[in-house]
Amino acid sequence: MEQSQPLAERIANQLRRHILLGSLAPGVSIKERDNAEELGVSRTPMREAIRILAKEGLVVLRPARSPIVAAPSLKEVSDDLEVMSALEVLSGRLACKNATPEDLAEIERLYQKMLDTARNGDSVDLFEVDMDFHRAIAAASHNKSLAETHSAYVARLWRTRYLSASIKSDRDRSLRQHGEIVRGLKARDARFVAKEIGSHIRHVVTNVADLFDEREA
Amino acid sequence: MEQSQPLAERIANQLRRHILLGSLAPGVSIKERDNAEELGVSRTPMREAIRILAKEGLVVLRPARSPIVAAPSLKEVSDDLEVMSALEVLSGRLACKNATPEDLAEIERLYQKMLDTARNGDSVDLFEVDMDFHRAIAAASHNKSLAETHSAYVARLWRTRYLSASIKSDRDRSLRQHGEIVRGLKARDARFVAKEIGSHIRHVVTNVADLFDEREA
DNA sequence: CAATTGTTTTTGGTATACCAAATTTCCATT
């Protein structure tokens, strides 16, 4: 009953999917015993998996209480996006300095794939490519800590951004902005890239705020 | 054998101290069994404590091997500092917008304490106040995620910055810079604060690089 | 009927037992 990858991480991945896709709704409790039994594993790795997700901010631990799926408020999501924006801007700046031609080629490839998916694929596919695009920029910074921390925020904000991305209204603007970012990176114009990334995320914040407003109806 | 605070966290705190103060040198392995027995606890909380420190970057987990105390290279430390700098700059900017008068008073109090400690106390005390000062700025941003992520980097870089702070040569410049930061915050001049914080950390990077050079001798 | 207290149940925290992979040791063979 084991593999090359620790069981706890596989459980964490599984739980993460359930949370992000919504089959584990925000606010519901995750009982060690029940969930472990349900997946046919013992409490020990389940416990560790929960801790992993807690560090990522997807579940919150309460002393002497069941952990629950995080239900972030608009303020918390906005705060997360603000940090993530700073991380991405830094990524962009560093990428202008450190990106190899291969890095740039990969980023451009993802951008083309994005244009393609926008025309033919569904919104989930498009979203996946979008995430890959931003992750590729972080990787191109050649700063491992930055890429890791950025990745943690991507995970935490996955669900929110997924919902935000389903707002098709300004998909065109979004695509255009990504194009600008690619252009800036290739020209290694750090200031321009920083401006575009900042603007891009500000739009995401706006969309998310709208989503929260609608939810109250 | 339990308290209000989970045992794992207390163990993590204890291990963290040992690592940061150097009694657990970089590179040495942390065996679950041995360390647990040494502290008179079982493997379960020890295991969890190790995972906590791994997430913080203080120990590294190797598949099917003992975890070891992290021995970051100059490149890794510089990368960490680069991210931390961005986080602090963002903190400063947001603090200019969101800090309450109480926040500012607390920051100024810490600054005065710093001046006082520089005159009378030892370098460890001074360092502690320094860390508190930067943490207070992050807190004044009123962005919880930012404060938490920043705090994680503070912990990871604790030892390095501690060593860096023992370089007394530019203690005066450092103190003056902190004063400028306080001045900027009170004037709520985000641009000025960002500039000063950035400059401050660039000096830290320089000091750390010197330290790494010396170590090779 | 409400309130309070005592009991049962649920739940997370901790300890221990067991297993398999990986390392090390050491002997047999050349």
Added chain:
DNA sequence: AATGGAAATTTGGTATACCAAAAACAATTG
């Protein structure tokens, strides 16, 4: 003496057992 490999040991991963605190529930009492 060198080497190949098998057995023993070490170590982390997983399962299970036990405990205490907290919550839920029930019963008793005013």
